[in-house]
Amino acid sequence: MKMTEISVRVNGVAMKSSVEPRTSLADYVRETCGLTATHLGCEHGACGACTVLVDDVLTRSCLKFAAMCDDRHVTTLEGLANDPLTDLLRQCFHESHALQCGFCTPGMLMAARDLLRRNMTPDEITVRNALAGHICRCTGYSGIVHAILLAASRLKPDD
Amino acid sequence: MKPAAFDYHRPATLAEAIDLMERFGDSAAAISGGQSLVPLMNLRLSPSDQLVDVSRLAELQQTRDLGDSVFLGAGLTHAMFEDGAAPDPANGLMRQAASHIAYRAVRCHGTIGGSVAMADPAADWPAVLLALDAAALVRGPMGERRIAMDALLTGTYTTSLETGEIITGFEVPKLPADARTSYVKFNRKVGAFASSLAVAVRQGEALRLVLAGAGPRATLLAATAAAFIAGAPKTSVRNTLAGEVALIVEADDPYACALHIATILRAIEEIS
Numbered sequence A: 001m002k003m004t005e006i007s008v009r010v011n012g013v014a015m016k017s018s019v020e021p022r023t024s025l026a027d028y029v030r031e032t033c034g035l036t037a038t039h040l041g042c043e044h045g046a047c048g049a050c051t052v053l054v055d056d057v058l059t060r061s062c063l064k065f066a067a068m069c070d071d072r073h074v075t076t077l078e079g080l081a082n083d084p085l086t087d088l089l090r091q092c093f094h095e096s097h098a099l100q101c102g103f104c105t106p107g108m109l110m111a112a113r114d115l116l117r118r119n120m121t122p123d124e125i126t127v128r129n130a131l132a133g134h135i136c137r138c139t140g141y142s143g144i145v146h147a148i149l150l151a152a153s154r155l156k157p158d159d
Numbered sequence B: 001m002k003p004a005a006f007d008y009h010r011p012a013t014l015a016e017a018i019d020l021m022e023r024f025g026d027s028a029a030a031i032s033g034g035q036s037l038v039p040l041m042n043l044r045l046s047p048s049d050q051l052v053d054v055s056r057l058a059e060l061q062q063t064r065d066l067g068d069s070v071f072l073g074a075g076l077t078h079a080m081f082e083d084g085a086a087p088d089p090a091n092g093l094m095r096q097a098a099s100h101i102a103y104r105a106v107r108c109h110g111t112i113g114g115s116v117a118m119a120d121p122a123a124d125w126p127a128v129l130l131a132l133d134a135a136a137l138v139r140g141p142m143g144e145r146r147i148a149m150d151a152l153l154t155g156t157y158t159t160s161l162e163t164g165e166i167i168t169g170f171e172v173p174k175l176p177a178d179a180r181t182s183y184v185k186f187n188r189k190v191g192a193f194a195s196s197l198a199v200a201v202r203q204g205e206a207l208r209l210v211l212a213g214a215g216p217r218a219t220l221l222a223a224t225a226a227a228f229i230a231g232a233p234k235t236s237v238r239n240t241l242a243g244e245v246a247l248i249v250e251a252d253d254p255y256a257c258a259l260h261i262a263t264i265l266r267a268i269e270e271i272s
C-alpha cells in the first residue's frame, strides 16, 4: 500500500509527513506529533475523548484519516493553551470538581468550548445535550455540567 | 481497533472519481464524512481497500433552485442543515431531523449523501427523504440517472446503487407553506440511532407516513395514511397501523410493535 504525503498545520506549526493512509488523525497527532492530550477511548465515535478541531470545526479524530486532513489546520487541546475561553473553562472545571482521572477532559473541554462559541447562554438541558457524545467513566456529569454553566455565567459579551 | 491497510485517492473532479470507482470496482468505496465508514473500517467490517475521497468535490457541495424542487448536494453535512446554512425546502423538517442526528462533532462531518448510501435501517435521512418523496441523482460509468428514494433503498445497508456509482445529490420537492410535517424520534440516549422513527408529511389530502428503525429499511405506511385521510375512526386507524407494523417487524416483539405504533400515532397527531 502506498504512503500518502500530507501538509498539515498542527497547532499553528506547519508539518509535512508521509503517512500510511490508514493512520487516523488521532494516531497522527499522538504518535507523529507527540501531542497526547487527544485521548482514544472507543475509536468508533461514541466516547468523545478524541475530539479536536479541523479548520475550527469539531471533529472526532478517530473518525478521520490523517490523509483526509491534508492542507487543513488541526487544533488539539495543547493548541488552546492560550485561548481565553479554554482558560475560563479550565478554571471552572477546577472549581467545580469536574474531573478526576482526566481521561475524558480534553474532549469535554473541546465540546464545551464549541458549545459556548455557538451559544453563550445555554441552559442545563442544552449543556447536557451537547455532552451526550462524551462519556465520563469516573466523575459523573453533574460537576462537568456545573462547570460549563459556571463558565457561561462568567462570559463577557466580547469573549 | 485499527483499519486494515488501503490505498487513498483524492480525485480533483467528479469525472476522475467515477473513473477510479470504475477501475477498482468492488474493492473501491467512496468516503465522504467517514462517520459511518471509518467506524466500520476500524472494526474491520469493510472489505474495500481503495478509498476514493469525495469530500472535497465541488459538485457535491452545490445547492440549486429547480423551481418546484431544490437540488441538495450529497456532500452537505448534517450541521449545515442544523445551522440553516443549507436550504430546507421542507419548511424546517430537514433542519429538525439534522439536529437530532448523532453528536455535533459527527454532524459537522457526516453528510446527507453518505447517510443515504449507508442505508442504515434506523437512519434519519433515508426516512425523511422518503417522506418528502425525494429522488437521488446518481452519476456512474454509464452516465447519470435519477432514482426515487423508494427504489434506492433496497434493504439493510443496501441500495440499488451499481458498482462505481456516486450519489451527487437529491432533488427535494418544495413543500407549500401550509403543508404539515412531523418528526418523532425515540432513542435510548440523545444522539443515538432511533429505536423508532416516524416521519409524516401532509399536503392537504396527501399524506406520506414513514416508519424507520423497524425492519430492513424505512417504509411507507400507505394503508395507515389512507385510513387516516379517509377519516376512519381512531381505533380503525390504529388497527390498520398495527397490521402494517406487524408485517414490518420481523421477530415477535410486542415492545417494538407498541413503540412503533406510539411514534406513528404521535406523528399523525401532529399533522392532524
Ligand SMILES: Cc1cc2nc3c(=O)[nH]c(=O)nc-3n(C[C@H](O)[C@H](O)[C@H](O)COP(=O)(O)OP(=O)(O)OC[C@H]3O[C@@H](n4cnc5c(N)ncnc54)[C@H](O)[C@@H]3O)c2cc1C
Pocket: A044, A045, A046, B029, B030, B031, B032, B033, B034, B035, B036, B037, B038, B039, B054, B074, B100, B101, B102, B103, B106, B109, B110, B111, B112, B113, B114, B115, B116, B117, B118, B122, B123, B124, B125, B165, B166, B167, B168, B191, B192, B193, B194
Ligand atoms: C456515534 C454516531 C452516532 C450516529 N448517530 C446517528 C443517528 O442518530 N442517525 C443517523 O441517521 N445517523 C447517525 N450516525 C451516522 C452518521 O449520520 C453518518 O454521518 C452518516 O451515516 C454517513 O455519512 P458520511 O458522510 O459520514 O458517510 P461515510 O462514512 O463517508 O460513508 C458511508 C457509506 O456511504 C458511501 N458513500 C459516501 N458518500 C457517497 C456518495 N456521495 N455516493 C455514494 N456512496 C457514498 C461510502 O462508501 C460508505 O459505504 C451516527 C454516527 C456515529 C459515529
Ligand code: FES
Pocket: A039, A040, A041, A042, A043, A044, A045, A046, A047, A048, A049, A050, A051, A060, A061, A062, A063
Ligand atoms: S475515541 Fe473517538 S469518539 Fe471515542
Ligand code: FES
Pocket: A098, A099, A100, A101, A102, A103, A104, A105, A135, A136, A137, A138, A139, A140
Ligand atoms: S474524569 Fe475520568 S473519565 Fe471523566
